[in-house]
Amino acid sequence: MKKLDSSFKLIKEKLHKAGFKLTPQRELTVEVLLEKEKDHLSAEEIYLLVKAKNTGIGLATVYRTLEILTELQIINKLTFQDGIARYDLNMGSDKHQHHHLLCLKCGSIEEVKQDMLFEIEKEIERDYHFLVKDHRLTFHGICRNCAEQDKEDESDVNVNG
Amino acid sequence: MKKLDSSFKLIKEKLHKAGFKLTPQRELTVEVLLEKEKDHLSAEEIYLLVKAKNTGIGLATVYRTLEILTELQIINKLTFQDGIARYDLNMGSDKHQHHHLLCLKCGSIEEVKQDMLFEIEKEIERDYHFLVKDHRLTFHGICRNCAEQDKEDESDVNVNG
């Protein structure tokens, strides 16, 4: 896995440059985050995945590591409506967080890679004198799968009723 | 206050139509929400404000009332990065939640009334087959006050150093 390796090295470098030690616990946490890049894991989930890898790790250590990685902008902390913090690798060189599609039926989280907020941010800075550093944009709605499921259920009702 | 009165009546009507009883606790909670329309109160804050009004109210009742009001789309539940739920009256006739400017320095929350996401939502529906029902958009950055404060501090340093 070429890409993961180079990301891994980059992250380790960032940690080192910021004066943090490269402990096995931190390496394993980053490893998990890289492996589950597509997911949006909670601290608890990361904790279990690291523990499953081989040795143990303390939950507090996971929280501390995630805090550091967030400070260094290696990951982004996201909070959807359930109030549980989830973490998202900040891979790309984009300075801004990508968007999310949160399905109200099944709870799935899909990513929207395009930013598309550039014009809006300019308006905000002009009209509100607010210096935008980042954003969080989540669309609430019905995902493709659930919409298709709904359609099936509907035709079932029509057939049977 | 004409506007508050008519909003109050509208909300009470909505509750009644949905089959909920109009208890004094619910009325007081709505009253507080209307009075603090500009704020983004947590359940705890609402609880204290209702209690301060006259009689007591249970915290659980506040949570239950807020849940009902959210279901009926009279209020919107918001979760910023601290993970605490905050509630926002859904006054206007806009079907979509307005946006927020969250200051990273002082924690203030400002509102952005314009929507501006119409085009983006159309793109999302087309490209991702995701049926958008609502959204949450928060810009993280530095508010006007804090930016001015920063400038002052900076010139102080220049003068003194």
Added chain:
DNA sequence: AAATAATCGACACTAAGTCTCAACTACTAT
């Protein structure tokens, strides 16, 4: 005014996240 189904409030409980502190370890400099 009585019947009743909804609602209330006190309090127990759950769970995400933080704090504490003694033990430990990655790095630095000899």
Added chain:
DNA sequence: ATAGTAGTTGAGACTTAGTGTCGATTATTT
């Protein structure tokens, strides 16, 4: 390589937002 040290770890106590329980209460209907 070794020792010194500052940073880090993990267990568990703690905090706190939010939920669940249940007997007592009350808004509404008739």
